[in-house]
Amino acid sequence: MQLGKSFRILQKPSAEDVPASVTDFLVQLGGPAVIKLDGRDKRRCRFVVTLLHGNEPSGLKAIHQLLREDFEPEVDTYLAIVSVEAALTEPQFSNRYLPDQRDMNRLFAPPYSDAQAMLAAELLDIIRRVEPEAVIDLHNTSGDGPAFAVAVEEQPIHMDIAILFTHRLIITDIRLGALMESPGLGCPIVTIECGGAAQALSDTIARQGLKRFMTEAELARPMLPDSEKLAERDIYRHPVRMELKPAGRLCYAEEPCPGMDITLPLHLDRRNFGIVGPDSPLAWLSGQGIRNLRVVDAHGHDVIDEYFVSREGKLYPRTFLKLFMVTTNPSIAVSDCIFYAVKEVDHTHLQTTRRTLDSIDSGARD
Structure with missing residues (x-):
């Protein structure tokens, strides 16, 4: 199957036009795609990235289900689905990347010297162009385990976003060329590791967390009275x-x-x-x-x-x-x-x- 090598920019399809299976949905996309969902507030937007690795499908499954539900977000929301070819290559959803390729989440820094790196640069250009107020990047871990979030900055907004999915936030100073390290995007970027790809709970975390990310009126939320529920926060550094x-x-x-x-x-x-x-x-x-x-x-x-x-x-x-x-x-x-x-x-x-x-x-x- 010959798939597209650059991003298609698509408007939200009608729920009836979204195939019932995730695999058929990817085939319909035909390659990397960014789908725009119109929100109630069109003055702002948020950005979601998933499937940077072809064997990490929880974020994709969440997007697929929300599209089939005709879900309307609070603000305009862009949904980027990246490694479609790797995901569809047999055995499906088992290839992190293809044998002749590199790890997509190591290519968000110069030089952009091949087609994969140019795709990463294109995604960054799209994000800069739409000026989102936040970016999340949905992943699965390569082994079983609980969900956690990762960021390269430690600001309250990063935990506010993370807590929509998990109470664990890692602040990393390691630089590998990952999307979350990209400078100049003008907004917080948080990676969400939803748990292992084989764990049903990971799909639930991705779906419910994504709904929260898309429905919150304000991502930065004020402290509430002591009568409200206490939320756990675990922050890990270095x-x-x-x-x-x-x-x-x-x-x-x-x-x-x-x-x-x-x-x-x-x-x-x-x-x-x-x-x-x-x-x-x-x-x-x-x-x-x-x-x-x-x-x-x-x-x-x-x-x-x-x-x-x-x-x-x-x-x-x-x-x-x-x-x-x-x-x-x-x-x-x-x-x-x-x-x-x-x-x-x-x-x-x-x-x-x-x-x-x-x-x-x-x-x-x-």
């Missing part, structure tokens, strides 16, 4: 990435794999947002295992000795950590990272009086 060095070899198994530098448990993603400490073994290591791992901070430095230690053939934390984005996909572990971590000393738990929100991720709380 994450680092656990990566496999180029010469390293890894596998996932329930016992050490011969010839592998690191063997990760099959269900390592159960550690997502759980606290691990110096007595928590995380993986099996060969004699040289830890030397084939690195922990990269925001400055690009390897700080593994500050975070982890090899002891009796196993990998242990040096201090209390919270892990997130733990993957059980070997290709992602090799090409991207094994997991992210933050020190518990860089975690702030708050309870603030906010407008009552329906609980949509109670099943994913710590």
Whole structure:
């Protein structure tokens, strides 16, 4: 199937014209697309991006359902659906990106040297042109786990947006070329990780959170009286990435794999947002295992000795950590990272009086 390589700008289709299946909806789009929904207030707009990765469909499913419901947002809303070709390539919704492509969410910074990067630049141009008051980027995690949000700035508006989906917000100073890092857009950008693609709860979080994002009259909401429900807030700062060095070899198994530098448990993603400490073994290591791992901070430095230690053939934390984005996909572990971590000393738990929100991720709380 030959699909379009640049964005089609579409007006909202009638509910009757939206196919019943998500797959048929993507086929109908024919490639990357931006769909405009007219809102009650046409003086302002908001922007939603999803499917930057073809194997992360919760945001797409949410958009598809809202279109079939003929949903009307509070303000004009633009819905960008990006990696249509990767999503439709068999096996469908299993390809993060195609073998001859790069990770789309690493291309939102110069140079824009190929067709994919030019598509990223085109999306940024569209966002700048419509001047939204906020941008959200909907994803799934590569392993099972609870929902969380990520931003590169720590302002009240970022948590106000995040809390529509989740009580967890990570403030990252790592720069990878992701959409949320893009300067000059003139508005807050928040990445929403809805949870694992195979978790039904992830689709619920995406759908209900997106409805809230599209129906709130004001995204920046004032503090309310103490009689209102207390909302949890968890803020994590200064994450680092656990990566496999180029010469390293890894596998996932329930016992050490011969010839592998690191063997990760099959269900390592159960550690997502759980606290691990110096007595928590995380993986099996060969004699040289830890030397084939690195922990990269925001400055690009390897700080593994500050975070982890090899002891009796196993990998242990040096201090209390919270892990997130733990993957059980070997290709992602090799090409991207094994997991992210933050020190518990860089975690702030708050309870603030906010407008009552329906609980949509109670099943994913710590």
